[in-house]
Amino acid sequence: MLRHFPGAALALSAWVLPVPGVAAAHTGPTFANPLFAGGDPWITQVSGVYYYSASQCGVAAICIRHSRSLSGLARAPWIGVWNPPDRGAPNARDIWAPELHHINGRWYIYYAADDGDNDHHRLYVLEAARPEGPYAEADTGLPHGHLAESSRHWGIDPDVFTAADGRLYLTWSCTDHHDSRFPQRICLARMRDPLHVTGATVALSTPRRPWETRGKPIQEGPVGYTRAGHTYITYSAGASWIPNDYAVGLLALTPGASPLDASAWHKSGPIFDHHGTVYGPGSVVFVPSPDGRQWWNVYHAIERLDCKPAYVCRDIRMQPMHFDDLGAPVLGVPYKAGMALPLPSGDLRQAHGS
Structure with a gap:
């Protein structure tokens, strides 16, 4: 589930601590997490620019x-790009997990929304030229x-990606019901183009392992690559709250x-x-460094155990x-x-770019 909040700027410092995957002898400027307040980060890089999308940014x-x-995202101002048409629309409330994608020269934002009732959450998409x-x-x-x-069932957290077969797919968090009854699973469907799903929805995975059922049996925030x-x-x-x-x-x-x-x-x-x-790390997204070498x-995480619901205390972080x-991610532990x-x-070199 997504909750986003405006936040503070990135902290820079001048001392060094060796980090796996980064040269231990590094003596240049450093930063410290967290970057800013928020949850469920999404970043895409197009033509050397990082774009971060969010809801509830103010x-x-x-x-x-x-x-x-990447560090400049912490200082970059929010730009409002869309508001729902009216309060009675089925996509007017509880807008979660907007992902900005650049496909075939057009820009798309995939998101989940409802009419104020979580049982009515469904998937939606916006389109723009810029x-x-x-x-x-x-x-x-x-x-x-x-x-x-x-399936026409409840769904949140849509993500689109190209699989190894070269075809476009949609993945999202789904249930077996028209409402939000658990468990939440990972679903997948082929896309004919960025705006249309073709063929049947397939449930790929169900939360059954102990670490997937902490609090509630939930799998969400899928990202394909x-x-x-x-x-x-x-x-x-696990339970986001x-x-x-x-x-x-x-x-x-x-x-x-x-x-x-x-x-x-x-x-x-x-x-x-x-x-x-560092508690509750999740919603990972992988991005290259500006020069492509790293x-x-x-991701988001929480620093406190006394926050209820937990997602209101999430902040955004990054690490190498x-x-x-075989292309599988090696993430280590959250710093x-x-x-x-x-x-x-x-x-x-890019710190003052925007």
């Missing part, structure tokens, strides 16, 4: 901020840019198999979990990561707040 229902440096908009409810053939899939010819989906598991329940899992597709074959996906995890005073994991030879980390490679 200036519009859906907003973006952009920068030529990242800053103006955005309109996309012409999906249904009112308000509703993104229909075959392809690397080294392999297709993966990361996801978050309990501080220490959230963790990250991974689904890996057997090479050569159809993404629509649920039996060809293999679960592992947690691949990222609580550590020390990969960074951007890498992929193994504690205040720990000095070298800026992403090439980030200092």
Whole structure:
């Protein structure tokens, strides 16, 4: 689930602490997490610019901020890009997890929304010619840019990605019901184009392992990607409203198999979990450094156990990561707040870009 809040600027410092995946002898400027307050981060990089999308940012229902440096996102102003048409619309309330995607020269924002009743959460998409908009409810053939899939069930956290077969897919958090009854699972469907789903919805995974059922049986926030010819989906598991329940899992597709074959996906995890005073890490998204020499994991976490509901205390963080030879993410453990980390490679040079 998504909750976003405006936040404070990134802290810079001048002392150094060795970090796995980053040169231990680094003597340049550093930063410290958290970057700013918020949850469920989403970042896409297009033509050297990082675009971060969010809801509930204080200036519009859906907003973006952009920068030529990863660290610069913490200082970039929010730009309001869309507000719902009216309070009675089915997509007017509880706007969660907006993801900004650039596909075939057009810009799309995929999100979940309802009419004020969580049982009515469904998937929607906006479209624009430019990242800053103006955005309109996309012409999906249904009112308000509703993104229909075959089950017509409850759904949140839509993500689109290209699998190793070169085709576009939609993945999201789903149930077996028209309402929000548990468990929440990971679903997948083929897309004919960025605005239309084709074929049947397939449930890929159900939360059954102990770390996926902390608080409630939930899998949400899926993000698909392809690397080294392999297709993966990361996801978050556990109850978002309990501080220490959230963790990250991974689904890996057997090479050569159809993404629509649920039996060809293999679960592992947690691949990222609580550590020390960092609780409930989740909603990971992987982005390259400005010069392309490194990969960074951007995620949310919580520093307190007394926050109820937990998601109102989330903040956004980033740290270096890498992929193994098969393209699977190696994330390590979340670093504690205040720990000095070298800026992403090439980030200092871009620090004043926007």
